Amino acid sequence: MKTNDVIFQTATKVIVFIIILYSLHLFFSGHYTPGGGFIGGLMTAGALVLLLLAFDIKTVVNTLPLDYIKLTATGLLIAVLTGIGSFFFKVPFLTHTFSYVELPFLGETALATAVLFDLGVYLVVIGVTMTIIQTIGETE
């Protein structure tokens, strides 16, 4: 018998966005408060897992056609390239820098290159978590 999980699916549609917003908040707040790429990535992956639970794998893959292995590799590439970037400024590998920039709407904001490294971590964590869960889910 096919159960009707319309409440679950409707609730998921709302909650997933809240989780993703919170995970992005955690990701950007990592420099000054607890948070960062790892926990942010895990929570984004958590939102995707909720989608997987509410709908089936096929629906989620059709809505979000991402190759998570390539996503992992992209994250790694970003992290390594931020390290290699320091070669061009004649400083040791992975030397980070930051500066204050006037941004529209946000005002004076500190932009640090460490965030780019964190972005790499974020993508790797999402990619690895989703690869593990989808691979196990698809195995008969």
Added chain:
Amino acid sequence: MNNLIILPIVIPLLMGIILVFFNRNIKIQKWLSAIASLASVIVAGIIVQTVHTNGIQTLEIGNWVPPYGIVLVADMYASLLVLTTAIIGFTSLLFAFSSTTAEREKFYFYPGVQFLLLGVTGAFLTGDIFNLFVFFEVMLMSSYMLIVLGSSKNQLRESIKYILVNVISSALFVIAVAYLYALTGTLNMADLSVRIAEMGQSGLLTVIAILFLVIFGLKGAIFPLYFWLPGSYQAPPAVVTALFGALLTKVGVYSITRVFTLIFYHEPTFTHEILAWLSALTIIFGVIGAIAYWDIKKIVIYNIITAVGVILFGVAANTPNAIEGSVYYLVHDMIIKGALFFLVGAIVAITGTSNLRKFSGLIASHPLLGWMFFIAALALAGIPPLSGFVGKLKIVQGGFEAGEYTIAFVVLLSSLLVLYSVMKIFIHGFWGEPNKEAIAQTSPKGLLFPIAILLALSIAYGFGVEFLSPYISQAADTLLDPSIYIQAVLKE
């Protein structure tokens, strides 16, 4: 500040990542990984020369001064090992091109190899003990993947054992680092050495030293911690076994050498005596295994264990000659173990079996392979013009100087039995009546080329000792006098 010495780490890392994007296109994977490891060989060669002319090179990652940040240190010992690793990596890739099945290649075999090389190189170059742990894990994770890739029944069973042993030893590693950090408050190896010299090596620190010996002994397969090795190394394909046999156990040996020459060198009567006896037992059990089996893979695998014992005896004896000998022997052993595993892989590819009783007379149809095996066997045993001789000579000489007569005789006797074990393969497998049904007439051309490179290196290594000796003695100087290393890192 010298970004040159991070290149041997960054090149395989970057290439490993890029290869993930091309997992379906095997041709591009082969070209890219070959180019990357050739580049690694060249960079490693430049590093060796730089260290030779300008002394120890350091790189403070992220511009944080040690002991606060991670520092990479390329002294001569590490750079020589990085160069040898790069050469083994390159030849292994050449061997893999003609021996790996397309199925394995599509499932990220080449990225796995690149990440393995990254882990090994990083472990050699790092100057921070927790960073050493991280590189150990990078190396082990890739080795888990390579050992199970292909998922035959045998591989699955052996990888469970292998992963279990290594997870336990990694947990012990973390515990040992935690103890050490609690006592000294630092993780930088040079700073650790300074602080322990100030505090004096108390009983607690000696306990930690022995804990490190257990951990690295598990990785490097010394007696009685080698039990996982023979089974695990037999399961994966020949090229993976060659990478493991030539590189992984040597990282354990390198770590023992580093830790006991740089950090815990104040109580040699206790720690080094234990190390000496353990290495003697390692040699004995290694040769017992090597002469007991009729399986050519097993014979070579047990020879790894013997060699680990010989190298560590050089470290334990701790005289200038013995240390120099162990550096000579370590580099030689990485090259010759690579060559031997390739040879075994080629023989198994021809005969379809690794059981020595099932084939004979290989020399009639494959003379080149036969004579290459003969040279490799002589080099392994340490016959004078070849590469194994100088190292063993110096280790034995150092052993006599240190007054360890019994163990030095064990080393000498082991050479005889090692020679017997590989000559058994030569006599039973290559001589005799050709066994037609067991031997495929196809000639494995692509497989012989990487073996030829390694054997040529091994012969050149044996004949060019005079040319090499300034490099080796520079490596030994740093190991014998930790203050050279400390001065280069902390710049005091």
